[in-house]
Amino acid sequence: MGKDKNILLVGVGGQGTILASKILSTAALAQGYEVKMSEIHGMAQRGGSVVTQVRVGTEIYSPVIDQGEADMIIAFEQLEAYRWAHHLKKDGVLVVNSQKIIPLPVLIGAAVYPGNIIARLRESAGRVVEADGLRLAAEAGHAKATNVVLMGICARFLDFPEETWQYALKARIPEKLLQINRKAFALGYDYAAAV
Secondary structure, eight states, rough: OOOOOEEEEEEESSOOHHHHHHHHHHHHHHHHHHEEEEEEEGGGTTOOOOEEEEEEEEOOOOOOOOOOOOEEESSSHHHHHHHOOOOOOEEEEEEEEEOOOOHHHHHHHHHOOOOHHHHHHHHHHHEEEOOHHHHHOOOOOOGGGHHHHHHHHTTTTTTOOOHHHHHHHHSOOOOOOOOOHHHHHHHHHHHHHHH
16 A cells, blocks of 8 residues: 555445445554544534545554545545545545535525536546446445445555455445445446546
8 A cells, every 4th residue: 555545535424434434444454554534424314414534554643634635535425525625635536426415505595506516626636536336336236335336446546455345344234235235346446447
């Protein structure tokens, strides 16, 4: 993996952002790295923002990722990618699930959902990897596995061996859902290789 990695996971309540962070943290710990993780829930149960910061390395003292310091942002929804893109390093990777979840202020007409988010991100961020995580998760067998599809994409940018990721999935996913999630992870991993 080389130097320390700062990975920001951003989404909306109910998308599995925290579970994805725990899978990532478990994989990093299994590789012998120090891991610090923090969670921020903004009315998560009502569709609010959920942000998780995961720092991985040899000597990690704080879980906080400052603006412009994220090596990677995994965004489970377009607007969340847009809100947090300023945390990405100039040469960082922004993985964006193409899904849009319309927030309450937009639904009631008090705000407008920004247009052309992906195009705007491509102009301002480092490398942008857009994926239809929801479609890939449905292909794996369940739409709720979108978070694991995104972890499969993330895995392409971290040099942890396949068995480490499989260990992390088994440690964090209930047995009855493990096969679907293994397939979701593989689909994300293969997708990232093709883009």
